[in-house]
Amino acid sequence: MRFGFPIRFWGVLLGCLALMALRLGMSAQHSTTTAVHFEEMVFVPAAVAAVWEPPFVGPPIPPPADPTRTITAELRSGDSLDRSLKQCRVPSSQLERLYEALDTVFDLRQIKPGDYYEVAIDTSDAIRHFRYTPHRTPDRPIEVKLHDGQFVARQLQLPLERRVERLEVRIEDNLSNAISAAGESIALSEVLADDIFGAVIDFQRDPRRGDRLGVVFEKLYIDEHFVRYGDVLLARYEGEQGTELAVRYAAIEGEDAYYNASGRSLGRMFVLKPLGVNSITSHFSRQRFHPILKKQRPHLGTDYGAPTGTLVWTTARGQVAFAGWKGDYGKLVEIVHANGYRTRYAHLSKILVREGQLVEQKEIIGKVGATGLATASHLHYEIIKNGHHINPELINEGHAVPTLADDLLPDFVHQRDALLHVLALGPRPWRYASSLTSAPL
Ligand SMILES: [Zn+2]
Numbered sequence: 001m002r003f004g005f006p007i008r009f010w011g012v013l014l015g016c017l018a019l020m021a022l023r024l025g026m027s028a029q030h031s032t033t034t035a036v037h038f039e040e041m042v043f044v045p046a047a048v049a050a051v052w053e054p055p056f057v058g059p060p061i062p063p064p065a066d067p068t069r070t071i072t073a074e075l076r077s078g079d080s081l082d083r084s085l086k087q088c089r090v091p092s093s094q095l096e097r098l099y100e101a102l103d104t105v106f107d108l109r110q111i112k113p114g115d116y117y118e119v120a121i122d123t124s125d126a127i128r129h130f131r132y133t134p135h136r137t138p139d140r141p142i143e144v145k146l147h148d149g150q151f152v153a154r155q156l157q158l159p160l161e162r163r164v165e166r167l168e169v170r171i172e173d174n175l176s177n178a179i180s181a182a183g184e185s186i187a188l189s190e191v192l193a194d195d196i197f198g199a200v201i202d203f204q205r206d207p208r209r210g211d212r213l214g215v216v217f218e219k220l221y222i223d224e225h226f227v228r229y230g231d232v233l234l235a236r237y238e239g240e241q242g243t244e245l246a247v248r249y250a251a252i253e254g255e256d257a258y259y260n261a262s263g264r265s266l267g268r269m270f271v272l273k274p275l276g277v278n279s280i281t282s283h284f285s286r287q288r289f290h291p292i293l294k295k296q297r298p299h300l301g302t303d304y305g306a307p308t309g310t311l312v313w314t315t316a317r318g319q320v321a322f323a324g325w326k327g328d329y330g331k332l333v334e335i336v337h338a339n340g341y342r343t344r345y346a347h348l349s350k351i352l353v354r355e356g357q358l359v360e361q362k363e364i365i366g367k368v369g370a371t372g373l374a375t376a377s378h379l380h381y382e383i384i385k386n387g388h389h390i391n392p393e394l395i396n397e398g399h400a401v402p403t404l405a406d407d408l409l410p411d412f413v414h415q416r417d418a419l420l421h422v423l424a425l426g427p428r429p430w431r432y433a434s435s436l437t438s439a440p441l
Helices: 004-030 034-043 081-087 092-103 175-181 186-196 406-424
Strands: 068-074 116-122 127-133 142-147 150-155 161-170 212-222 225-239 242-252 255-259 280-282 302-305 311-313 318-325 331-336 341-348 364-367 378-385 388-390 432-435
Touching: 068 081, 081 092, 081 116, 092 127, 092 142, 092 150, 161 175, 161 406, 175 186, 186 212, 186 225, 212 406, 225 406, 242 406, 318 341, 331 364, 341 364
Parallel strands: none
Antiparallel strands: 068 116, 116 127, 127 142, 142 150, 161 212, 161 432, 212 225, 225 242, 242 255, 280 302, 302 378, 311 364, 318 331, 331 341, 341 378, 378 388
């Protein structure tokens, strides 16, 4: 009796095995099963496996038909998104809800010709997915998806490919022409002229024919398409009036700045210009014939001709001492700075700061206009040191600037030389812009 349970157990098990063997034998007679061949596959040597062919298992099953149709379109001049979607016969019943969702992350008034979109519509004419890509920022498309029956929009940040490129140009007449002759855009010349060399080179007065400029800079791409410039890593201007080197370096993590060859900061107390134009229409003069007053009167500032509405920024950090109307100045902003300096920005059409406000260097404070005693739209800009007017065009000369701490110098020099080496790579006909991996153009 002691063996009663094990005997029954083994009996049942053997019975089951016999049944299974019978089934396998039957199925093997009728058809070859994949299970049997799978075992063969596992155990055949590699040389044999190479000529092994799979058994015939019937015609391939076609994938299920895509239940959605996708429409892609680019906005043309004069198009609104609504008009374009309707022209593409996107069912209009859901458009209002689509716009509401878009509106949470994107200002629809910002759409521009060249922007493009993709919309997926299912068989019941419902929008399943929508993606809007701004032409200028293709790395930041807006995606709208159905989520629990609601449209949900979000702005994506796609990864950009960062390529280091270099450029060497010879100045014929001016910087921006030289840069565009090398195939690069005005955006790069503006960064060089305003942000990097703004305090040390006056690109309106200093460049001479034959001056040379070399730049190592980043270009950001998405799928082989140039999106925008990254950082300028190094720029070297070799001119008749002198040579300036600018090396981008972070003395403190995240606080990149430009330093010259010996590690002296290129940033100075005042930037050269209070706006992004170069056209000086009237220089500083202690004796000048005034066009409206028709008499000799000193012109104690610099006039920049610019269209009404051009943005005006402070040339140095400080505090707004006056913001309002002041006689012949029209709408005026006056700012007090360190070391006894004041600056004035006159004839503004609009003032964007208030008295007492602290402002950073290059902070926008107003817009160019022709208020007060002005013949045409322009900015009148003054610098006053301890009560005496000085020529704004000379302000950057002779300023002491901070240098890099001694312990950072070896690292700085290493980075400077590595970038100079990049600049020196390859043959040098003076006009080329090439990626580091391809031949010069
Ligand atoms: Zn003036």
